[in-house]
Amino acid sequence: MASSDRRGVRHISICAHACSRQSNPKKEMISMNKTNPGVALVTGASSGIGRATAIALQSAGFRVFGTSRRAAAKNSDGLTMLACDVTDDASVAKLVDDVLAETGRIDLLVNNAGMGLFGGAEESSLAQAQALFDVNVFGVLRVTNAVLPTMRRQGKGRIVNLSSVQGFIPAPYFALYASTKHAIEGYSESLDHELRPFGIRVALVEPAYTRTSFEDNLARPDQLLDIYDAARAGMNAVVRKAMEKGDSPEVVAKTILAAATDAVPRRRYAAGKMARQVSLLRRFVPASAFDKSLRKQNGLPV
Numbered sequence: 001m002a003s004s005d006r007r008g009v010r011h012i013s014i015c016a017h018a019c020s021r022q023s024n025p026k027k028e029m030i031s032m033n034k035t036n037p038g039v040a041l042v043t044g045a046s047s048g049i050g051r052a053t054a055i056a057l058q059s060a061g062f063r064v065f066g067t068s069r070r071a072a073a074k075n076s077d078g079l080t081m082l083a084c085d086v087t088d089d090a091s092v093a094k095l096v097d098d099v100l101a102e103t104g105r106i107d108l109l110v111n112n113a114g115m116g117l118f119g120g121a122e123e124s125s126l127a128q129a130q131a132l133f134d135v136n137v138f139g140v141l142r143v144t145n146a147v148l149p150t151m152r153r154q155g156k157g158r159i160v161n162l163s164s165v166q167g168f169i170p171a172p173y174f175a176l177y178a179s180t181k182h183a184i185e186g187y188s189e190s191l192d193h194e195l196r197p198f199g200i201r202v203a204l205v206e207p208a209y210t211r212t213s214f215e216d217n218l219a220r221p222d223q224l225l226d227i228y229d230a231a232r233a234g235m236n237a238v239v240r241k242a243m244e245k246g247d248s249p250e251v252v253a254k255t256i257l258a259a260a261t262d263a264v265p266r267r268r269y270a271a272g273k274m275a276r277q278v279s280l281l282r283r284f285v286p287a288s289a290f291d292k293s294l295r296k297q298n299g300l301p302v
């Protein structure tokens with residue numbers, strides 16, 4: 001239903017009841033206007049980039065629901081935290097039902113939950129690689145597919161997917177992680193074309209090294225091979241150093257906020273100075289020079 005207030009500000013009030021079969025008819029009406037951009041769902045909001053993003057979105061006026069696998073995660077900083085494991089269909093379905101029961105709508109989905117895996121590509125079992133894809137790729141598909149019927153009904157929605165600079169450059173000793181982010185790049189850009197007719201846009205955010213718990217939470221290969229010990233240790237030192245100098249999660253959160261609120265979103269947003277530089281180099285430096293520079297930067301023999 002549309003109405004105007006005394007200042008002529010147009011409000012679109014959507015009765016939550018009308019939007020969802022699961023919704024509670026007694027609950028509030030969500031009033032959408034410029035100062036209330038709506039309801040945001042941020043996966044992986046217990047720490048790092050997700051946490052900073054949830055706080056930034058809340059400051060920008062969104063009503064924010066964050067997730068963590070830990071059911072006991074505190075509702076702190078004014079955020080509503082809900083339990084969700086993105087690798088579990090039932091958990092994702094319940095998450096979306098719970099948000100809809102509370103608000104009746106979802107205007108923004110930030111697919112942030114993710115994890116890394118550091119080691120030679122050959123050093124992970126297929127099961128370990130599949131487990132990584134289940135979080136970083138199929139987790140994104142699960143949550144997106146669960147939210148899309150609501151966004152289509154609304155005729156409006158924005159999805160921001162966390163990629164990485166490793167989603168568009170090679171990443172030795174992060175090959176499997178980089179593969180998940182390359183997959184997210186292809187998925188997101190293609191999905192954006194499919195969803196435009198429904199008023200839904202998809203954007204990618206590409207951070208470089210960011211100071212979060214990411215490094216502490218990195219999975220390690222489950223079938224180590226001695227042959228890679230020296231190169232892996234060398235890369236580990238490079239990564240540690242780069243992480244120390246990395247961006248703060250707030251820098252990435254600011255970029256995610258832009259991707260979430262730009263009237264016409266770009267397809268991809270490099271987050272932070274380093275990511276912007278890498279993005280430019282990838283586009284404009286000849287492939288052979290880029291290849292050499294990447295090996296040098298990572299301490300690999302050129």
Ligand SMILES: NC(=O)c1ccc[n+]([C@@H]2O[C@H](COP(=O)([O-])OP(=O)(O)OC[C@H]3O[C@@H](n4cnc5c(N)ncnc54)[C@H](OP(=O)(O)O)[C@@H]3O)[C@@H](O)[C@H]2O)c1
Binds near residue numbers: 113135
């Ligand atoms: N830090 C970097 O250098 C960097 C660079 C580029 C891209 N990124 C991307 O940024 C995103 C956030 O990473 P971060 O750096 O903020 O790392 P982080 O501090 O380790 O946060 C990861 C978040 O993901 C959640 N998570 C992990 N597995 C999950 C699962 N199966 N189901 C639901 N939630 C899960 C965690 O929640 P719980 O543990 O509470 O469940 C946590 O909130 C990731 O997609 C990552 O790939 C990070």
